[in-house]
Amino acid sequence: MKKIILASLMSLSLSASFAHAQSPWTGGDDLPTNPLACDGTAGTVAAKPYDGGEATNAPDRKGKTIKVVDVPKLVGIGYFNATSKGIADAAAEMKTMDAKTDGPTKANIDDQITLIDNYITSGVDGILFAANDPVAIAPVLKKALAAGINVVGYDANSTPDARQWFVNQAEFNGIAKSVIDNLAAEIGEDGAFAIVTSTFTTPNQARWIAEMGAYQAKCHPKMKWLETVEAQEDNILSFNQANTLINKYGDELKGIVGMTSVATPASADAVTQAGKCGKVAVVGLATPNAMKPYVESGCVKSVVLWNPVDLGYAAAYVLRATADGDLKPGATSVKAGKLGELKVINGSEVLLGSPFVFNKENIGQFDF
């Protein structure tokens, strides 16, 4: 019997300590933010000298067929399937690139490092990567550079000196502006919203959230950011978390922002099943195929994303240009097949473009 009392006391004291911690947390990182101007004038970017690395004693690969491995954060999610398709498309178009995708089955730094290490030994000419951790991946990438392998990142960067170029899908502050502006248009300037993200340790998501907070405070100061919840890369958990937010805030909650291609469709499903379409807006980053049901039913109005197929495609072309010696430090642009000239920013990054907004009119044209 004492145990029952003990158990109740335990839960009581636990709950009491819950009640003390009242400040919601944000899930952003603590790096400096650089919100864009509210009216959409381009941010001023100071010109920066090339800060990428150099492949030592790389053989002359100009025009030769090169063997390339693409190591995304993980395999098995829609987003990286799309980038992998883009890389394959580019390789098929060039006919001088032999590309394959191999990644960990879980977004795990250690598995990713081991994989890259093995490919260095097996003797590839080029490595494309999307880092699970910018610093942890650096030593193995430097090893690749030292072995004369061309290294280009996309989607998620490493420290600059560990790779030659990074193809930036859209700048963090640009994504943040696009998401928050779309959200404001749907829920109004004084609406309240919450965020569903993967984990607080995922660098890209943490960066976007931090930039979103800064931009919202600057340009939409009356909007209310309620809280951020974690949902791994798990769609049922995302669904449950989104439901819990709806239940917790009731009519106060006007919008949910999904930060991953898993969280956004799951949040949209939660809103649909709760019968809150039109009352709770869902905005977020996601791939169009996963979002089609919700966009076509009108429950979701806008999905923000760059085209990941183009991202993979551009990364493959940047790697080709680097291997050929056409893209050298100090260049201001690079030619990327059907995408045309892409701009070099931030010293050693290639910018894919502005984020794209999918809506009911255009989503049918995309298949990835």
Added chain:
Amino acid sequence: MAFADHPTARRSERSLLHRLYSAYGQEAVILVAMVALFVIVGLINPRFLSPENLNTIFSGNAYIAVAAIGMAMIIITGHIDVSVGALIGVLATISGTLAVAGYPVWVAWLVPILVGMAVNALVGAMVAYARIPSIVVTLGMLSILRGGLISVTGGAWISGLPKEFLIAQAKPLGVPAPIYFMVILTLAAAFWMRYSAFGRSLYAIGGNPEAARASGIPIERRTVMVFVIHGAFAGLATLLFATQLQIIQSTVPPNLELTVITAAVIGGVSILGGTGTVIGSTLAAILFAAIGSALIFTNVSAYWLRAVIGVLILVTVLADMIRRRRQGRA
């Protein structure tokens, strides 16, 4: 659910409450913890107890509870299965593929259950007849299923599921279908474990295999059967898991096996085999879900969620160990 061989000493001298407690010890602890949680969080934020939120907690996690029923049976028999999460991932993909390919929905519902039974029949046979410890077989299966799923699907998601396939979204009489599944399956399994000769023999096998064999229980056949039943529950869990949303993610849900095992164990199933009930495992699965939800409602940093669950597991287990010792002495 008291078990046949449970030491309940000096019945007559004890109050009804005591008797209930000693028979339903672990379940009682969890139930009390759960009620306390609901009351306290409900006082802090009444919306926690809104019907919608209770639906989210119960319905959104019913698949874990259903999978934990089969796991409880496996553990009671003295085995373990660390591959159940991967199996559910594979079965969900099979189910979704069939549904999208235009097969009748009942085929898309039934086939994963049958495949789950077949796969686990193989696992059970390796455990029972080839005498490979279950943790080894299922560790191997975990690798095979997880890697195989990605190899075959390439990680493509399944979308465009027909509306009538989404059984988990149905709400007969206003109550989500997963809740019916969870309650009916739990009660059926509990009665079956308690009153059927087969069910009772599982406790005997887990508690003392030599004695069970001596008393004429066909251990090998029963072991295979219990794995097959566990496979069926994995298939049923898949049914709820795959039909919750309009898309199926063809990857293995992260750490699902750990959640399922933990629910079974915290529900009072002794890892040594021989004792425990499926009601406890369902209660434990719901308790976890409720804690996760409660943390959001009380604005506790999710950074500490896992630490809280760890402490909770320790406290329940220690309380149970102390209770058992005391009963042993009485």
Added chain:
Amino acid sequence: MTRFLRHETILAVLAVIVLGILAYQSDRFFTVDNLLNQGRLMTEVGLVAILMTFVIATGGIDLSVGSIIGLTAILTGVFWQSVGLPLPLAALAAIACGTFGGFANGVIITRFGVPPLIATLATLALYRGLAEGISQARSVRGYPEWFYVLGQGNVLGVPTQLWLLVLTAIVAAIVLGLTRWGRTVYAIGNNEVAARFSGLPVDRAKLAIYTASGFAAAVAGVILVSRVSTTRSDMGTGLELDAITAVVLGGTSIFGGRGTIAGTVLGLILIQALKNGLSLAGVKGDGTIVLIGVVLIVTILISNIVHRNGNR
């Protein structure tokens, strides 16, 4: 003794065949550089697996090792950056905490009689939770250059941590194979009650083993930080299953009483060789995972069949 060696013999033959095939498949596999590098990559799992052999040989299991790695990694960073300890002291303090985590496992298991699987399942969640809570999802980076010697450097041409692994393996093999301690471990695994009645210090031995397992995981945590030059709270996730796979593949009975360090080392080498060699031969990561699962089941299956025929 022949019974003890049989599984290891099968495994050794299998390892030689696999190494042969892999070397034939890719001429880059059997090079000194590659093999040494593989040694570097397998050190963390190796350290944990060697101590896990003791744990499993007593009939126990330790699922919390991956979480101890994460906790130690986070604490190293926090002690160094937030508390301001000198880095060597910070690493030692973190290792001490990780070791204490193992000690706590031992106390829960021996004092309260909680089955090891449940006890360490609980601390798996608890230690990872502490790592997440303490770190607040922040990484600590920017360690001084000398610190990387441990994880990225070489001593006499061999990766620093590989020396540590080899040394640990030798000491562990001697302790388990040739000392009274080792016999106590097997005795506990064979029949704990009998061991207790024959006056062996069962609880003390188990407490020491779980503490040592925590220590090994903690050291592996610091090595991992040094190898990847950052700390994250999700480090070491799932490593416990890799370590257990190596130990079981190495012939240690999950029920206790049987197992050798030589077997575990062979198991480790076989898994690492498969991962590396298959990748060099052009097999993708997911295919490799499938094959490791098959190898695990088939090896134990063959070993069981041989055993049974030998016994009857």
